[in-house]
Amino acid sequence: MFENFRELFDGGFIITAGYTLVTGNTFWRVKLVRTDSSGNIIWSKFYGTGNSDYVSFDVSATSDGGYATGGAAYPNSSSSQGADPIIIKTDQNGNQQWLKHLGNPICREEFAMVDLAKDGNIQCGTTYSDSCYGYGYYYDRINLIKIRNDSSVVWIKNTV
16 A cells, blocks of 8 residues: 655655555555666565554655655554554665654554654654543644654654
């Protein structure tokens, strides 16, 4: 399932999508596809493991030549948590370098959106729940995060 794409400096594209088997007996995984300027596939990779669905929402090139994909992880369990915003960082060949969870581990939040900041870091927008009190009821605030290519956080701003 196609989610988003960005044109790259060389005229090619980075595309993010979701993938699961048609039979529905497996978990969703994030798919990242790199193409040339004519749309020919250079590489295609999948991300996400375990007993959770991983879905993508946004993708951006990073200042080190890699890619950042924003999305969410949905645990397949009876926990109170719904979605947890995530960023998956890859190198230029699509090899995963890190995966960072950005939400409150006991509450529900939404997808992470990503972009290349002017200072070369990854900027991310999502939501963050300070309180969660039952299924479908929670309080989200706007959450802005700046992250270095090595996954260290520059700053986090939870706004009203």
